[in-house]
Amino acid sequence: MAAYRRKLLAAGLSCASSFINRSVCSQSRRRLTVLPAVLRKHWMTLSVTGALCAVPFTQKPESLSHEELVRRASSLVTDSTNTFLSQTTLALLDSLTSYVKAINSLVSLHKQYVDSIRKLSPAEEEAVWQVILQQRHGIIQRQKDCQSFESCWMTAINLSEVAAEAAFNAGADQASVSVHAYLQVAQSQVKHAQTLAIEAEKELKDSKAGDSKRLQNTLSTTEEDEDIPDAYLRED
Template sequence: QAVYTLVSLYKQYSNLLGKMNSEEVDAVWQVVIGARVDMTTKQQEYLRLESSWMTALRLSEMAAEAAYQSGADQASVTARSHIQVVKSQVQEVRLLSQKAETKLAEAQTEELIKAQGEDSSLPQGVSENTDDDPYLRED
């Protein structure tokens, strides 16, 4: 969800490029930075949880094998069934995470393209600062 929030912010920001003053841009970037921090925190938490899940999965596989070796076939079958469910759930989460990362990359790319478009919309050699005093020329 944090990634999708960040994607939404990037899209909104890129749609507003060229329509905001510098204070508004700074305010938007503060929100984006906060969302990035939140996303990074969630990604780190996800990686820790995934590591714990994988450890639990390996332990469950060892328990299922031990149950089978000791003759508790039904316990082994039940454990292996649960292991398959967990593996499919972990795979689903991985796919969702990959999709979210892809959307984030697309949003960032779109923002960069629009930002470059804003920069290139000015004629070469003309800066945005039009406050230059025409009387300062050296004739």
């Protein structure tokens, strides 16, 4: 009877391993497109550890030691954190890219508005101004998206660091190295995107497109000031 149970367990493990490996590898291949090719072999290596999910925690295969099971389990954890980090990084990069594009569009639109304000009819000026207001609203919404995804991304960073340390302590050196490689790539890409966002925000501030009001009064005031001698502009 004991021999029959062992055969039954072995058959169950083999079946579960085959199913999980196909599922995990299929998902992993779809996500690899957003990561450098140099990391792909680590991703596929870690994916095969999904078979461990079929092992009940109250039993231990006779051919594996507890140390080996812990090491493989830590590799499975790093595989999951790599997936989480990959997806949150992609989401944050996309949101930052949309944010920068929205800022650049507003700056360009506002510049055209300023240059042509004297040539626009009241109706045309009103139409352009409404578009500017919509662009401002869009920027605010995209900024909120960036903040939300950045929070998720920071959580993924922290989880990856903990997973890398756990894998190293368990003796899963390859899994630990893989996590650190993912971390470096993710942090480098996000840093670059954040730098572009900061530069775009500075350009927006300099253009005053984010807070400028209607220009008719400004233009008329400027024309009046040009006719006043400098001596009368001095403060007492």
